[in-house]
Each structure stands twice: as structure tokens, then as C-alpha cells.
Amino acid sequence: MPSIRILEPINAGIGKISAGDISDKEIITAAKQIKNCLSNVSPMAPSCCIDGRYSEGTLANTAEIVESRPSVAGGADVTAYAAAEMTGIWFKPSSKRSAKGRLLDIDTLLREQGVIPGAHSDENAIEDNFKNRKTGLSKIGCGTSDNFIDILNRPYDAFDIIDKYSAMLMSNKFDQKYMKIIANDKLQETVKKWDPINTLHIVTKASSGKSVEISRGSNTEVIIIFNFVKDTTLDRYKFLSKANVKAFVVDMWYIDKIANAMAASRPNSIEVFNKLKHAMVAFQLATYLTLCDGTQRPVILTN
Numbered sequence: 001m002p003s004i005r006i007l008e009p010i011n012a013g014i015g016k017i018s019a020g021d022i023s024d025k026e027i028i029t030a031a032k033q034i035k036n037c038l039s040n041v042s043p044m045a046p047s048c049c050i051d052g053r054y055s056e057g058t059l060a061n062t063a064e065i066v067e068s069r070p071s072v073a074g075g076a077d078v079t080a081y082a083a084a085e086m087t088g089i090w091f092k093p094s095s096k097r098s099a100k101g102r103l104l105d106i107d108t109l110l111r112e113q114g115v116i117p118g119a120h121s122d123e124n125a126i127e128d129n130f131k132n133r134k135t136g137l138s139k140i141g142c143g144t145s146d147n148f149i150d151i152l153n154r155p156y157d158a159f160d161i162i163d164k165y166s167a168m169l170m171s172n173k174f175d176q177k178y179m180k181i182i183a184n185d186k187l188q189e190t191v192k193k194w195d196p197i198n199t200l201h202i203v204t205k206a207s208s209g210k211s212v213e214i215s216r217g218s219n220t221e222v223i224i225i226f227n228f229v230k231d232t233t234l235d236r237y238k239f240l241s242k243a244n245v246k247a248f249v250v251d252m253w254y255i256d257k258i259a260n261a262m263a264a265s266r267p268n269s270i271e272v273f274n275k276l277k278h279a280m281v282a283f284q285l286a287t288y289l290t291l292c293d294g295t296q297r298p299v300i301l302t303n
Helices: 026-029 074-089 099-112 124-127 148-157 159-173 178-183 189-193 197-208 238-243 252-263 269-291
Strands: 003-006 039-040 055-058 119-122 212-215 219-229 233-234 245-253 296-300
Touching: 003 026, 026 219, 055 269, 074 099, 074 148, 074 178, 074 197, 074 252, 099 189, 099 197, 099 252, 119 124, 124 212, 124 269, 148 159, 148 189, 148 269, 159 178, 159 269, 189 245, 197 212, 219 233, 219 252, 233 245, 238 245, 245 252, 252 269
Parallel strands: 119 212, 219 245, 219 296
Antiparallel strands: 003 296, 039 233, 055 212
């Protein structure tokens, strides 16, 4: 049976998502339900985001039952593309490839290697025709995609906390030299033209909307689960039903799968894999620090 370790709140973050007024006893009681709510993941299941809201339906069919999907920030495409830009080893500064073109390149590569990208929207974004009511800019209802540039900048201004938790999560696989690459690299101008609607368009086109799930409800997550149990994820609807709380879920084993897929065809694949993995882990933490207020408690799930 998997083991569970509950840590103290992160106590860092600039976002609005809060754990609210919940006691340690309630957190422990909820965490005990995690083992009962783990679900096996099909190798061909599309990815999804770490968002703790439950999903009902997809863009293809709003009544469709959504199967368990491996979770990383923004889905596989967004996490992979973020790592490509953060490490500075994928796209040359002289490249005239647009941000959308770069994302499409990553999407194509992942699919060729057996990783199926997915995404999510939510009922509010759909109602607003994927536009921010105040600014008129694209908004798809995925906090990671909608705040992508802010998240990419977080490792530069919150390096110490990201470095600390990356080391804790990666244990003996952690190497400080790869974090220094992430911290010192400057984002190219191209990535600053990011538009979240491109994520939705690319995944929708490839899957006829079946790989874009629709999140329901509000973000009131009280914990963030880092799941190392391979080929599993949290059944979010079941967890909400049993524990009466929501949880962010980062499937750490899936990060390895994405990094391996990207590094497989590159010279010095082991070195590339290590750079990408460090960047992907940092991106998960940067997403948390951007969207949340630090009151959530990390929960480590291992075999």
C-alpha cells in the first residue's frame, strides 16, 4: 500500500487560492482517503492539469464521463513547453518560430513518443467565449495556461523556495547545477507572446475536443499531492465525495515520462532528461506559488 507523508504548509505564494480555515485534524482525516481514491491510469489516457476541481464532460461531449488522467501543470504540452523554454536548450534565440508554433512542435514530439497531451477549460470560460471579461484577452479557464508568463518568471524571483522543494521532491536525483541553469537563463521574447487559447486549439484539433475536459466548481484546494505511485492518479470526484475537500495533484512519475519522451531523440539524452526534469519540477512549484497563497499542505504519496 502507498505511504503518505503530510508536510507543513508551504507558507509562500502570491495567488488567491487558499486552503481557508481548516484544522490539522481535518487535513489528516482527508489525507487518509487518498489511498482509497487512487485510480489506475491507462497508458493512452490524455494528460490533464493539476487543478483539483472535478471534471464533467469534454468539449466533444459535455455529458461524457472523464476517465482518470495523469496530472501535471497545464497538461503535458504546457509543462513540456515550459521546460523547453526554461532550460534554453530547445529553441535557438534566432528562431523565428512563433510561440504557437513552438507549442505545436512540442505537442507533435510528445505524440510521436506515446505521450497524449490534454487540457482543460471550465464552465465560466466557455460561457464567456474564452475571453477575459475585463481585458478581452484569451482566457481558457486553466490557471496554468492563463498565467503562463507569470509562472515562467516565478523561478527567477522565488528561486530559494523552488530550489528547496525541488531538492526535497527529487531527493538523490536532485542536482544543483541544473537549477542554476534554470535560474540564470533568460526567457526569449517569443515566449512572451504566449496565448493560452493556442493550448486549447492544438489539443482540440488533435482529439476533436475529447482530450479537453471541463472543470466544474471553484478552486478551494486544501492540499497539494505529489504522487510518486507509477501509473496512478487521484480520482478527483471520488476524493471530493469521500473527503469533502479538494486537492491539487502533481503526478511526479508522469514528469519522468514526459522528460523521457522529449530527451529520447536528442544527443546526450541523459543530460537533456535531467535538465528537463529539473525544469518541469520547478514549473509545478512555480505554478503553485503563482496561483496559491501558501496555506496548502504538501502531501507526498510514495510506494
